[in-house]
Amino acid sequence: MIFLTDYAIDGPTLARATEERGFxxxxxxxxxxxxxxxxxxWSGGSELPRRYSHTYDPFVALAAMAVVTERIALGTAVSLVLQHHPIGLAKTVASLDRIAGGRFELGVGPGWNREEMANHGVDPRTRTRRMLEHIAAMRAIWTQDEAEFHGEFVDFDPIWSWPKPVRTPPVLIGGEGPTVLDRVLxxxxxxxxxxxPGQDVDALAARIAELRERASDAGRGHLDVTVFGAEADRAVLDAYAAAGVDRVLLGLPDAGEAExxxxxxxxATLRY
Known part of the structure; x- marks a missing residue:
């Protein structure tokens, strides 16, 4: 995963290199x-890094990456879906997924920057409810020929909206709070x-076990767990695997191509 910026490596070059190395x-x-x-x-300290204000639109960048790759999954980690209108974002995601041949995954989160939300007209106090409603509305558009939705924040009568995605994109719910598993389910x-660094992997393992048990009780299949920003350390990765983690996202620097x-x-030496 990367903060893809206008001053660092370009997206297509990175995507090709990622696929060539077997990720x-x-x-x-x-x-x-x-x-x-x-x-x-900001959870990382007092000074916000430059990369936060220089990121490409991920959907535009991922479309460029899709046309130069064939195999790798392409996704967001995470998209702030509550800051988009769900009808427009549903079409963007569906278009991207078709360009990518069904390889797109939508990682989502409510976000942390309250002023950023406010500039989009979003009350931070409603951010989680709004995020979930936007997901539900987009899923309706992706899966129904004449979709309609009537909720607290999103309301539209039956609409036609194509293209439909190759598959309904998997939605990966970000977060670690006490009710996040409710949202995942x-x-x-x-x-x-x-x-x-310092993550309690045993505690994570217990939550993964809870998620899988609740999913089974609800008649759902296996729910993947993807750790965002994992340490690039073999022992840590082994601990994640033992805890039931399916995949980790390892961070790349916002730097030039050579670095x-x-x-x-x-x-690549850490791949299983």
Whole structure:
């Protein structure tokens, strides 16, 4: 995964290199913009890195990546879907998935920057409910010839909207809060918790076991778990595998081509 920016490696070059080295997928982050106010605290510290305000639109960039690759999954980690109108985003996602031949995966999250949400007319107090409603509305558009939706934030009478995606894109719900598994089970096809140094993998294993048990009780199949921003360490990856994690997303630097390709080569040695 990478913050793909306008000052670093270009998307098609990165996508080709990722596929050539045998990785399973490539995921992009999303911020439509970053307000200059900096009132919302950032979990990584006081100074927000430059990359946050320089990211490409992930859907445009992933479409360019799709045409130069054949195998790898292409996804968002994560898309701030509540900042998009669901009718427009449903068409964007469906178009991208068709260009990619059914390889797109939609990782989603409510976001952390309250000023960014406010600039989109979103009340931060409703962000989670709005996110879930946007997912449900988009799923209706992807799967129904005459979709309609009537909710708290989204309301439309029957519409026609093509193209439809090759498959209904898997929705991976991001987050680690106490109710995130409820959201995964109600609106998701998988869970995308964050990783990083010092993560309690035993605690994560217990939550994965809970997710799988609840999914089984609900008559659902296997729900994938993808750890976002995992440590690039063999022992950590082994611990994740033992905990029931299906896939990890390893971070790439927002740097030039030579440095990113060197990091890709190093990470390739960790593949199972």
């Amino acid at each position: 399973d997928g490539l995921f992009l982050t999303e911020h439509t913009h970053i307000p200059t106010s900096r009132e919302s605290p 109600s609106h998701g096809d998988g869970w995308m918790p964050r990783g990083g 990113v390709l060197r990091v890709l080569d190093d990470l």
